[in-house]
Structures are given as structure tokens and as C-alpha cells.
Amino acid sequence: MTGFDTIVIGAGMSGVTCARMLADAGQRVLVLEARDRVGGRMHTDRAAGFPVDLGASWIHGIDGSPLWDLVQALGIPTLEYTVGSFQVGGRPIEDFDGDGRRMDEAETARWIADVDAADALLLAEIEASAPGDTYLDVTERALDRSGLDAERIDDIREFFRHRVEEQCGAWIGDLDAHGLDEDAIDGDEVIFPRGYDELPRRISTGLDIRLGHVVTAVTREADGVTVSTDRGDFAAAQVVVTVPLGVLKSGALSFSPALPDAIAGPIERLGMGVFNKVFVQFPERFWSEESYVLRALGETGEHWHSWYDVSAISGLPTLLTFAAGPFGRRMQELSDAEIVADAVAPLHRMYPGAVGEPVAHWVTRWGADPFSVGSYSHLALGSTHHDHDALAGPVDGVLHFAGEATWGDEPATVGAAFYSGHRAAERILGAPVDLAAFAAGVTAREQTPGR
Ligand SMILES: Cc1cc2nc3c(=O)[nH]c(=O)nc-3n(C[C@H](O)[C@H](O)[C@H](O)COP(=O)(O)OP(=O)(O)OC[C@H]3O[C@@H](n4cnc5c(N)ncnc54)[C@H](O)[C@@H]3O)c2cc1C
Structure with missing residues (x-):
């Protein structure tokens, strides 16, 4: 068995960040990824000829954000879209009352x-x-x-x-009473007209990533760690587990010796929610040019309540709506056609006679995805903010965890994944990793053929 310095399990944002930093520091690093692609919950579908972000779309607040600094340093274009956090004001929103009637300015x-x-x-x-x-x-x-x-x-x-x-x-x-404490948005929010997965993909350039390798077991031994997959075993001195909390909760990965309570406790206590996206493309635009969001209150908006105008990405009239929580779980059981018909029904009440037959749609089912088993983590009743960071470990100095669920400051985000990957790399190296140098390294590597 070839020995690596570090094996990183999962090639999402946290995994590729950590692996890249370790490789930059001279380590022999192997990344094992179950899917046939890099990016995890950052997943851009480009089959239609334009990008559709089926996972993350937004940076929620760019002020003072090292993630934003990275995006800038890599020259990735963005579009301002400051309503990604369920605000009521800020940018033009068309609000409708429970009868589906457009509210006037005073209302x-x-x-x-x-x-x-x-x-x-x-x-x-x-x-x-x-x-x-x-x-x-x-x-x-x-x-x-x-x-x-x-x-x-x-x-x-x-x-x-x-x-x-x-x-x-x-x-x-x-949700715990403190479950939205970390929800403050500093500055504008932005989305990615070329697709958000460009970021993890570019970071991953040149890494030894084995796609289609489903990890089933992690065994700690006196001289390191063995990681078992459906395609054989791999050995390393250290391991970083970045699989989503939903996967850890499902028991799909076994740990030997068993995880200590300091890690098993947070895994059990923290929640993994479901948040699914439904994009619907229409033959013609029936809402105002200025509107960022259409939102229905009361009976009209009981299930499907907010539609985000994402036409700027494709140039075609497209609305994005969400099915989340228990409703999102129920919706996952239905066919695409049933989901789209249900999601469009309130729009007919709001814009009588104006809504054309949808011409295309995209529907996600993250809760049913075996390599995610949910969309992102939250503070379920009985857990505390401390549980997020405690989940990072390390255990016995060799078993580390990273990923959005391990970052207490702003879990459930791409930023959390990035920062947690950075933290794991620093802990393994026992030295700080400068983020500006990291960004410069990614760009330099892209300009060096063969690396
Ligand atoms: C629909 C949706 C919308 C979102 N919107 C936003 C947003 O607008 N802004 C924002 O900041 N965040 C958003 N998020 C959250 C954000 O996408 C995640 O927090 C972030 O991408 C998580 O990165 P990660 O590295 O922690 O995990 P992941 O990206 O999930 O990476 C983990 C990797 O582990 C792999 N894996 C799983 N099991 C195994 C196994 N057994 N063996 C090997 N590999 C395995 C997975 O395939 C995956 O590639 C959204 C998420 C969803 C689902």
C-alpha cells in the first residue's frame, strides 16, 4: 500500500482547499471522492449551454469576507444579488397578499x-x-x-x-432559539454568472483526486490511518474527513476505534436540513424588469412563497424557488412534472392569464443524495454553537474533520467550508497558511502547463 502524508475524504470546497494547502506545503496528498465530479454541494449544471447552480449560488455578504477576497484574486466574475437571505426589503420585491393580490406601495x-x-x-x-x-x-x-x-x-x-x-x-x-444567530449579512450578496463550481474546480487543479471512490471505513492504527473504499484501501499518516454531516449521521462511514463522544455527540445533536431548488424557465417574462423577488404571503404563499429572478444568468426568463424543511422532504417524493406544476400554481393566482407554459426546469433532491443526505447543517434543539467547532477534532492527533458543519461562525455556507479546510491544513502543518499566497498559488499553477 502506498503511504501518503494526508488523505482527504471528499472533494467539495473544504476538501480541495485543505488538500491544495497541504500539497503546496510539500505534502503527498490523496483526495478520495465518491462522485464523478469535484465540488460536492457546489454543483453547476451546464448541459443547457448556460450555468445552473443546483447547489450553492450566493456569497451572503462580501464585506470583510476572505472568501470574497479569494474570488476576486482568481478574477471570477460575480453579479450583485442582495436578497439571497430572505430579506423583506433592500432590493425591489413584488409582494402579494394571501388572495394573490399585488400589494401597493403603502401595504x-x-x-x-x-x-x-x-x-x-x-x-x-x-x-x-x-x-x-x-x-x-x-x-x-x-x-x-x-x-x-x-x-x-x-x-x-x-x-x-x-x-x-x-x-x-x-x-x-x-431549531434551537439561537439557530439563526450567525445569520448576519455584511455588505452585498453576489451570485456567479459562470457557475459557482468554478471556484472548487480551479482550486483542485493538479491535485491527485480519485473520483468514484466511495469511502466506507476509516481505521486508526499505531502508525497512521487506513481508509477503505469500494476500490481498495489507502494508507496515510493523517486523514481529513470532509463528508457532509448527513453522511456522518447516516453511518455510511464506519470509524475504528469508534469516535469519541467529543465528536460522536455533535454528530448526533446537530441537525442536517433539506433545502431544494426548483428552477423554471418561461417562454416570456410576466413580472417586472426591476424585481429581484416575487413573494406571496398567507394562503397563496403557504408552500411556494418566494421566486427569485435569475434570468440574468441565462438571458432567458427564469425563476428560482425553494422547497425546504418538512415540505422540501415531502416534495422530493414527487416527480419533476408534479413539483413544477405545484410550484407554478400560485403564480397563476398572482399573475392571472399571464403565466406561460414552462419550457424547461431543474429540480434538486439533496435529501435523497447518498453523498450529501441533506443540504446543510443547523443548530437543532439540544445542540450548541460549540458543537460545530468541536466536530473538527482532531482525534488522536491524526483524524481531522472539516466541512461546513464544523465551522461555528457561519455554518451551512461555502465560506464555512473554505475556512474549515484552511483550519484543518494549518493544524496538520502546525503552521499558518497565508490566504493571499494560497490564492496567488492557484493562479500561478493555472499558468504553468503540466502542473
Ligand atoms: C441547494 C443548496 C443551496 C445552497 N446555497 C448556498 C449559498 O447560496 N451560499 C452558500 O454559501 N452556501 C450554500 N449552500 C451550502 C454550501 O453549498 C455548502 O455549505 C458547501 O458547499 C459545503 O462544502 P463541504 O466541503 O463542506 O461539503 P461538500 O461540498 O458536500 O463536499 C463533501 C464531499 O464529500 C463527498 N463524499 C460524501 N460521501 C463520501 C464517501 N463516502 N466517500 C468519498 N467521498 C464522499 C461528497 O460527494 C462531496 O463531494 C447550499 C447548499 C445547497 C445544498
Whole structure:
């Protein structure tokens, strides 16, 4: 068996970042990836001749973001799109009431003010919450104190539920009261007109990545680690496991000796949510040129409530909507045709007679994906922020974990994956890795044939 310095399991953003940093430092590194592609939950479908991001799309806030610095250093183009975090204001949004009627300017302003006021009360309730309180508990207390009439409270209650579903992929009653603490957005948000997977793909250039290798077991021995796959065993001094939390929870990877409680506890306590995307392309645009988002409240928006205009990517009239949380799990059982028909139904109420027959669609089922088993991690009731970072290990100084679920500052993001890969590399090398030098190295390698 060939010995490597480090084996990295998983070629998503955290895995390729860590592997690249270790290889740059002179290590012999092997990356084992179950899929037939690099990028993991950054997955761009280009079959139609333009990019469709089936996984991550946004950088949620570029101010002070080392991820943004990397994107800039690699010269990757972006488009400003500052409504990716379920805001009510900020950029033009077409809001519709429960009857599917377009709200006028005054109604929209009142709606935004209602949510802002409820959010301020909610912050105080979160602050005052006790262990064991769910996000549902604190939102209900905030709504009780709002003094608004029942109908306005119902709309905000629904909005809070949908926000938790979109941000965490979870039901509001399963999320800890502190589950959205890390949700602050600093600066603009951006999307990627060439497809977001360009980033991990470019970082991975020149790495020894074995695609189609499904890891089944990680065994720690006196002199290192053996990683077993469906195509044989590989040995190394250290290993970095970057498979998603959903895969760890499923037990698809066995660890010998068994993982200590310090790692097994967070795996059990943290939640893995479901957040799926449905892109629908229409023959003609039926919404305003200025709108970033169409959003329905009340009965009209009970299930499908927000449609994001992503036409700028393909040049064709395209809306992106989401199915998340328990609703997202139910939707995964249906056929594409059923899902698209269901998602478009509220649009017919909102734009009577104007919605043409869809000409193309893309539907994801991340919860049913064996190499993801969900979309991203969240603070399920019973877990704490500390669980995220505790999950990184290391165990016995040789078994490290990285990936979005291991980064407590902003889990569930590409940034978290990037920073956690960086942290694992620094821990293995026992030395700092400069991010500007890392970015310069990626660019230099692309200009050197054969590397
Ligand atoms: C629909 C969706 C939308 C999202 N939107 C955004 C967004 O707009 N902005 C944002 O910042 N984040 C977003 N995210 C989250 C973001 O995509 C992830 O946080 C990030 O890509 C995770 O990177 P990672 O390296 O931790 O994991 P992954 O990218 O999942 O990489 C792990 C790798 O491990 C591999 N693997 C799994 N099991 C095995 C095995 N047994 N053997 C070998 N390899 C295995 C997987 O195939 C995968 O390639 C979104 C996620 C989803 C699903």
C-alpha cells in the first residue's frame, strides 16, 4: 500500500482547499471522492449551454469576507444579488397578499415595518431565552408582544417559518432559539454568472483526486490511518474527513476505534436540513424588469412563497424557488412534472392569464443524495454553537474533520467550508497558511502547463 502524508475524504470546497494547502506545503496528498465530479454541494449544471447552480449560488455578504477576497484574486466574475437571505426589503420585491393580490406601495411599506418591528422583539426574546427553547417558542413570544392584529401576526408567523426553512432547511420547532444567530449579512450578496463550481474546480487543479471512490471505513492504527473504499484501501499518516454531516449521521462511514463522544455527540445533536431548488424557465417574462423577488404571503404563499429572478444568468426568463424543511422532504417524493406544476400554481393566482407554459426546469433532491443526505447543517434543539467547532477534532492527533458543519461562525455556507479546510491544513502543518499566497498559488499553477 502506498503511504501518503494526508488523505482527504471528499472533494467539495473544504476538501480541495485543505488538500491544495497541504500539497503546496510539500505534502503527498490523496483526495478520495465518491462522485464523478469535484465540488460536492457546489454543483453547476451546464448541459443547457448556460450555468445552473443546483447547489450553492450566493456569497451572503462580501464585506470583510476572505472568501470574497479569494474570488476576486482568481478574477471570477460575480453579479450583485442582495436578497439571497430572505430579506423583506433592500432590493425591489413584488409582494402579494394571501388572495394573490399585488400589494401597493403603502401595504408593502407596512409589511416591511411589521417584520422589522417583530424582528427587533424577536432579538430580545432570543437574548432572554433559556436552554430548551426552540425558535418557535421565541417567535411566538415576540408575536404575542407585537400588539398587531391577528391577520398581520399570521403573515409574520408564516414569514418566520419560511425564513427558518430557507436558511436552515428545518422546521421552526426543531431549531434551537439561537439557530439563526450567525445569520448576519455584511455588505452585498453576489451570485456567479459562470457557475459557482468554478471556484472548487480551479482550486483542485493538479491535485491527485480519485473520483468514484466511495469511502466506507476509516481505521486508526499505531502508525497512521487506513481508509477503505469500494476500490481498495489507502494508507496515510493523517486523514481529513470532509463528508457532509448527513453522511456522518447516516453511518455510511464506519470509524475504528469508534469516535469519541467529543465528536460522536455533535454528530448526533446537530441537525442536517433539506433545502431544494426548483428552477423554471418561461417562454416570456410576466413580472417586472426591476424585481429581484416575487413573494406571496398567507394562503397563496403557504408552500411556494418566494421566486427569485435569475434570468440574468441565462438571458432567458427564469425563476428560482425553494422547497425546504418538512415540505422540501415531502416534495422530493414527487416527480419533476408534479413539483413544477405545484410550484407554478400560485403564480397563476398572482399573475392571472399571464403565466406561460414552462419550457424547461431543474429540480434538486439533496435529501435523497447518498453523498450529501441533506443540504446543510443547523443548530437543532439540544445542540450548541460549540458543537460545530468541536466536530473538527482532531482525534488522536491524526483524524481531522472539516466541512461546513464544523465551522461555528457561519455554518451551512461555502465560506464555512473554505475556512474549515484552511483550519484543518494549518493544524496538520502546525503552521499558518497565508490566504493571499494560497490564492496567488492557484493562479500561478493555472499558468504553468503540466502542473
Ligand atoms: C441547494 C443548496 C443551496 C445552497 N446555497 C448556498 C449559498 O447560496 N451560499 C452558500 O454559501 N452556501 C450554500 N449552500 C451550502 C454550501 O453549498 C455548502 O455549505 C458547501 O458547499 C459545503 O462544502 P463541504 O466541503 O463542506 O461539503 P461538500 O461540498 O458536500 O463536499 C463533501 C464531499 O464529500 C463527498 N463524499 C460524501 N460521501 C463520501 C464517501 N463516502 N466517500 C468519498 N467521498 C464522499 C461528497 O460527494 C462531496 O463531494 C447550499 C447548499 C445547497 C445544498
